[in-house]
Every structure is written in structure tokens, then in C-alpha cells.
Amino acid sequence: MDTDMERKVASEEEMREWCVALPKVELHAHLNGSVRNSTLLELAKQLGDKGVIVFEDVKDVIMKDGRSLPECLKLFDLFHILTTDHDTVTRIAKEVVEDFAAENVVYLEIRTTPKNNEAKGMTKRSYMNAVIEGLKAVDAVDVVLFDSKSRTNDTLTCTPTIELDGDTKKKRIYVRLLLSIDRRETTLAALDTVNLALEMKDQGVIGIDLSGNPVVGEWETYLPALQHAKELGIPITIHCGEVANRKEIQAMLDFCPQRLGHVCCLNDVEWKKLKSLMIPVEICLTSNVMTGGAPSLELHHFADLYNAKHPLSLCTDDCGLFSTSLSNEYYLVAATFGLSKPELFHLAQEAVQFVFADENVKKSLKEVFKHAEKRLTMLSEIGMPN
Ligand SMILES: CNc1ncnc2c1ncn2[C@@H]1O[C@H](COP(=O)(O)O)[C@@H](O)[C@H]1O
Numbered sequence: 381m382d383t384d385m386e387r388k389v390a391s392e393e394e395m396r397e398w399c400v401a402l403p404k405v406e407l408h409a410h411l412n413g414s415v416r417n418s419t420l421l422e423l424a425k426q427l428g429d430k431g432v433i434v435f436e437d438v439k440d441v442i443m444k445d446g447r448s449l450p451e452c453l454k455l456f457d458l459f460h461i462l463t464t465d466h467d468t469v470t471r472i473a474k475e476v477v478e479d480f481a482a483e484n485v486v487y488l489e490i491r492t493t494p495k496n497n498e499a500k501g502m503t504k505r506s507y508m509n510a511v512i513e514g515l516k517a518v519d520a521v522d523v524v525l526f527d528s529k530s531r532t533n534d535t536l537t538c539t540p541t542i543e544l545d546g547d548t549k550k551k552r553i554y555v556r557l558l559l560s561i562d563r564r565e566t567t568l569a570a571l572d573t574v575n576l577a578l579e580m581k582d583q584g585v586i587g588i589d590l591s592g593n594p595v596v597g598e599w600e601t602y603l604p605a606l607q608h609a610k611e612l613g614i615p616i617t618i619h620c621g622e623v624a625n626r627k628e629i630q631a632m633l634d635f636c637p638q639r640l641g642h643v644c645c646l647n648d649v650e651w652k653k654l655k656s657l658m659i660p661v662e663i664c665l666t667s668n669v670m671t672g673g674a675p676s677l678e679l680h681h682f683a684d685l686y687n688a689k690h691p692l693s694l695c696t697d698d699c700g701l702f703s704t705s706l707s708n709e710y711y712l713v714a715a716t717f718g719l720s721k722p723e724l725f726h727l728a729q730e731a732v733q734f735v736f737a738d739e740n741v742k743k744s745l746k747e748v749f750k751h752a753e754k755r756l757t758m759l760s761e762i763g764m765p766n
């Protein structure tokens with residue numbers, strides 16, 4: 381390698397490390413899409429040994445790179461076979477939080493579809509209990525799961541503990557849960573999910589998501605449940621415009637949820653409307669490029685929204701499935717669109733405004749960023765924005 385090349389590699393490496401050290405807020409992560417490949421392979425091996433699946437077939441599917449959106453969503457049916465029992469759900473929830481915390485995600489909203497599975501004695505409620513058990517089982521980091529008013533020994537007026545210089549203090553991560561309505565569900569099943577979210581609001585559940593195969597189902601099927609959530613004051617985020625369904629995109633914008641995910645296939649009129657409504661957008665770069673929602677990283681609609689100062693937040697969607705991480709998404713923004721470190725810091729910090737958690741949590745997160753700003757500045761002697 382010549383010196384120029386060496387310098388380039390070193391600076392890329394340094395930028396990647398900086399993106400890991402940056403405190404980050406993750407607002408769009410599906411539990412079953414964020415499972416480690418090693419865990420999926422281990423679970424597949426166990427089921428293969430029992431003769432439930434053919435391990436070699438599954439292995440190839442898990443390890444394949446670059447899939448279309450329908451292929452990805454089909455893959456979830458396989459993931460769900462691998463993760464059907466309560467213990468496995470608990471295990472993956474624990475690992476997913478550990479993985480996000482390890483890359484300095486300081487606030488994480490995990491979304492998941494509560495599942496009924498009679499054969500396993502699983503109800504939507506018991507599925508969610510298993511998820512929460514997993515969050516409580518994390519001991520590598522301090523997981524803050526409840527809003528301050530429902531905690532007895534509240535420690536939310538926290539001293540931020542972002543570790544950038546080898547401190548031994550435990551890291552802290554705020555975790556909240558969103559319940560996903562799957563587009564395959566009936567109106568009644570969707571209403572059940574909203575009612576479950578209400579029942580579990582003191583256990584870390586703070587919002588509702590609409591997701592699943594975008595070519596399946598009708599907006600009118602979920603609308604009563606989403607309307608119900610709105611009336612109950614439960615924040616809502618919706619997967620919007622993964623395919624060019626004009627009528628549905630229009631209806632989603634008219635519904636005006638607290639946040640929207642993806643917004644890939646909007647036409648000029650819809651785009652203008654999104655911008656005038658200022659609905660915060662969960663941007664999932666790698667996911668969109670891999671599933672064809674965006675033609676390439678360079679042509680991703682991030683640039684347009686960012687330049688227009690539209691509220692947005694970088695997210696992973698399915699970091700396991702797409703072999704990415706939130707730090708990598710920040711790195712990609714720097715490498716593709718030329719954002720500087722101060723701009724990346726500002727982007728990460730701005731995401732605090734769009735979290736569904738209460739004002740106390742937002743206040744604590746602002747402290748976390750203030751504290752990190754000093755440390756990051758000390759580390760790389762760069763000027764951060766005021
Ligand atoms: C790639 N873009 C996407 N578009 C739409 N829905 C998606 C998705 N990625 C994930 N999901 C939704 O999340 C479920 C997996 O997590 P949980 O079992 O809920 O934890 C998938 O089955 C699908 O319904």
C-alpha cells in the first residue's frame with residue numbers, strides 16, 4: 381500500500397471508531413431482524429438436529445447477502461420458526477440490547493410483533509413477558525426500562541456513563557418497547573395489540589408500529605386499531621411507502637402519526653406534504669438499498685430530507701438481517717454524503733427530540749450528549765456544534 385492509500389485506510393478506520401464512540405439513539409429496530417447470525421445458526425442447528433428443519437438449507441439462506449424485500453419478509457417466517465419458544469425470545473431480547481449497548485446506543489426503541497402460538501402455549505402477553513424478561517436479564521449494562529413515574533427507586537436523574545476512555549463504570553441504556561401490528565393481522569387482532577400496549581404501559585411499552593409485507597393487507601383493516609391507539613394517546617409509527625401504493629401513502633400522511641419509517645416511494649406531491657407536515661422520519665439506509673426501496677446509497681432520499689432540515693433519525697431496521705449496525709449507518713452517511721463529525725454529532729443528538737419516552741428521559745439523554753460532547757472533543761480535538 382502506498383502512503384496515500386495507508387492514510388485513507390487509517391482515516392476511514394478512525395471515522396468508524398468515532399462513529400462507534402458517538403452516543404446514539406435507535407428508534408427503528410425490529411427484534412427478530414436484529415438477532416445475531418451466530419445465534420440464528422445455533423438455533424437452526426438445534427432444530428436441524430431434531431429434524432424440524434434441514435440445517436444446510438437454512439444456513440445458506442441466513443448467510444446470503446442482498447435480498448429483495450419479499451425475500452426478506454419470507455425469511456422472517458423462518459426466523460419465527462427458530463425463535464418460537466419463550467426461552468429463545470428471552471435470549472434474543474437480551475442479546476439484542478447487549479449488542480446495541482456495546483456500540484454506545486444510549487436509547488433504544490425495540491419493536492416486535494406480539495405472537496400467539498398455541499402449540500408452544502404462547503399468547504401475545506406471554507410473548508411480551510418473555511421479551512421483558514430478556515431485557516431484565518441483561519447485566520453487562522444498566523438497562524433502564526420504565527418511565528420515572530412507574531419506578532420506585534428512580535435513578536433517572538443520572539450521571540451519564542458513556543465510556544470513551546476505558547472507565548470501568550457500567551454503561552446505561554434506556555430501552556422502550558413498541559408493539560408492531562403485522563399487516564397480515566385482522567382488525568380484531570390489531571385491536572388486541574393496541575389494548576396489550578395499553579395494559580403494558582408501565583412495563584416499558586410506549587408505542588405502536590405498523591409493519592409487515594407492504595403488498596399484503598389493506599389500510600382500512602388497521603385503521604380502527606391505529607385510531608384507537610391515537611385516542612388512547614399511544615404514540616404511533618408507521619412503515620410508509622416501501623412500495624408505491626398511492627392511496628395508502630396518502631392515507632398514512634393524512635393520519636399524521638408521530639413518526640414514519642422509510643418513506644421510499646413518495647411522489648412529488650406526497651413528498652411536499654410529508655415536508656409540510658414535518659413528520660419525523662426513521663431513515664434506514666442499508667435496509668432501503670438492500671431491499672430496493674432506494675436505488676443506491678448516493679441516491680437515497682436521506683440527502684433531500686437532510687438538506688431540507690426535515691426531522692429525521694438514522695436507524696438500522698434489521699441489523700442482523702442486513703449485517704449492519706447503527707454506528708455503520710452513521711459511518712455510511714459520513715462516507716456517502718460527506719457529513720463532518722460535528723454534523724454527525726448533531727444528527728445523533730437531534731434524534732432525542734423524536735423518542736417516544738417522556739420528558740424526564742429526554743432530559744437525561746440531553747445530559748448524556750452534553751457530557752459526550754466534551755469527551756469526544758477531548759478525544760479528537762474537534763469542534764462540536766453549540
Ligand atoms: C425490511 N423492511 C421491513 N418492512 C416491513 N416490515 C418489516 C421489515 N423488517 C421487519 N419487518 C417486520 O418485523 C418482523 C420481524 O420482527 P418481529 O418478529 O416483529 O420482532 C417481520 O416479520 C415484519 O413483520
Ligand SMILES: [Zn+2]
Pocket residue numbers: 408410591619641697
Ligand atoms: Zn422496519
